[in-house]
Amino acid sequence: MHARRRSAGKTASLLTMGTEVAMLGVEAQMVIGQRMALFMLGGPKARKEARRMVTEKVLAAGQAAATLAAGGTPRTVVRGYRRRVQANQRRLGKS
Numbered sequence: 001m002h003a004r005r006r007s008a009g010k011t012a013s014l015l016t017m018g019t020e021v022a023m024l025g026v027e028a029q030m031v032i033g034q035r036m037a038l039f040m041l042g043g044p045k046a047r048k049e050a051r052r053m054v055t056e057k058v059l060a061a062g063q064a065a066a067t068l069a070a071g072g073t074p075r076t077v078v079r080g081y082r083r084r085v086q087a088n089q090r091r092l093g094k095s
Contacts, residue, residue, distance in 0.1 A: 013075075020078050027085045034092040045095070060084055 035053065039046050064077045 017075050017078070020075065020082065024078055024082050024085060027082065027089060031085055031088045031092060034089070034095075038092070038095065049092075056084065056088075 035049060038049055060081060063080060067077050067080065068074075
């Protein structure tokens with residue numbers, strides 16, 4: 001009985017993680033589209049966004065590594081990435 005409950009909990013956890021990863025993929029694609037539109041326009045705003053994008057990626061990778069090294073879970077890493085992507089989506093949507 002206990003093994004079945006544990007198995008159901010693991011399945012639910014995997015489904016939740018899978019959903020979060022899928023959402024990250026969709027949200028990231030939206031940000032990529034917004035950035036591509038900005039880059040096609042060119043100019044100082046596009047250059048600033050390109051620099052920001054590269055800097056963010058390096059910092060996010062470092063944060064993810066630190067989270068995992070400190071015993072954090074992959075789910076925590078995915079949630080951190082999603083927060084950043086969602087913030088970019090909101091910011092780029094205002095442009």
